[in-house]
Amino acid sequence: MLSDLTIKEYLEKTAGKNAVPAGGSASALSAALAASLTEKIANLIASKQENEDAKAEMEEISERMNALREEFTQCIDRDVEAYQELANAYKMPEETEDDKKDRDEQIQKSILIAAMRPFDVAEMAVLMMDFIFEVAKQADKKTISDVCAAMSLARSAVFGSSLITKENILQLKSKGIVIELTKKSDDFQKLAFQKEQELLDWIRK
Template sequence: MLKNLSITEFLEKTASSSPVPGGGSVAALAAALAASLAEMVANLTIGKKGFEDVDREMKAIAKKTRNYRDKLVQDIDKDADSYKAVVAAYGMAKATDEEKLKRTTAIQEALKQAALVPLKVAGDAADLLELSGKVAKKGNKNAITDAAVGVMMARTAVLAALYNVKTNLNSIKDPSFVDSISKDVNALEERILQREKELLSEIDL
C-alpha cells in the first residue's frame, strides 16, 4: 500500500510512469502533513508555562488532528483505488448492448466515487486549516512558523483535492450530481482562499 512506503519510495513511485500515486493521493498527503504540523504545535503547547489557559483546548486539538492524520493517510490509498476502479470500468467488455450498458453504468459510478473521495479530503483539509490557525494564534510562539506552514499545506491540500473533483465531474453524465458537487467545490474554493489570507495576516513574525 502507498501509505506504507518510505518518503523516498513514495517520491520515486510518484515520479515514475505509473499513474498512481497521482495528484489526489498527494493532496491527501499534504492534508496529513498539515494535520501533523498542527498536532505538533499543540503538543509543544500542552503543559508549557504561560499556556495554562489553553491547555485543555490544545489537548482537544491534538486529538482531533491525530484523528484527521490517521484518516488522511488512509485516503492516500483510497484515492489511488478510486482511480484504479475507473480504469477497470473503462476496460470492461463492450461487445454487446448489454455489456455496453453495464460498462457505462460502472464507469459513471466509479467516476462519482473518484469525485467524492477528494471532495472529502478537501473538506477535512479545510477543517485542518482552521485548526492550524488556532494553534498559530494560541499555541507555543516558538512554533508559530510550523503552524503557518500547516495553514499553507492545508490550503494547498484543499485546492489540489478540488482539482481532482473537477476533472472527474467533467466526465459524469448525471446533471443533478454534477450541479450539487460543483456548488460545494466553488463555495469551498472561494472560502479557503479568503481564510488562508485572514489566518496568515494574523501571524506576526
C-alpha cells in the same frame, strides 16, 4: 499500500511513469502533513501551558489532528484504489447491449467515487484550517512559522483536491451532481484562501 512506503519510495513512485499516484494522493499527503504538524505544535503548547482551559483546548485539538492524520493517510491509498476501479470499469466487455449498459453504469459509478475521494479530502482540510488558526492563537514566535507551514499545506490540499474533483466529474452524465460538486469545490477553494489570509493578517497585527 502507498502509505506504507518510505518518503523516498513514495516520491519515486509519484515521479514514475505510471498514472498513479498523482495529484489526489499528493493532496491527501499534504493534508496529512498539515495535521501532523498541527498535532505536534498543539502538544508542545499544551506541555508548556499553565492555564488549564487553554491546555485542555490544545489537547483536544491534538486528538482531533491525530484522527485526521490517520484519515488523510488512508485517503492516500483510497485515491489510487478509486482510479484502479475506474480503469477496470473501462475494461468491462461491451459485446452486447446489456454489456454496454452494465459497463456504462459501472463507469459512471466509478467516476463519482473517483471524484468523491479528493472531495472528502478538501472538505476535511477546510475544517482543519479552523483548528490550525486556534493553535496559532496560542503559539509563540518560535512556533508560529510552523503553524503557517501547516496552514499552507492545508490550503494546498484543498486547492489540489478541489481541482481534481472538478476534473473528474466532467464525464458524469448527471448534470445536477456536476453543478453541485463544482459549486462546493469552488466554495472550498474560496474558504481555504480566506482562512489562510486571515491567519496571515492576524499575525501581521
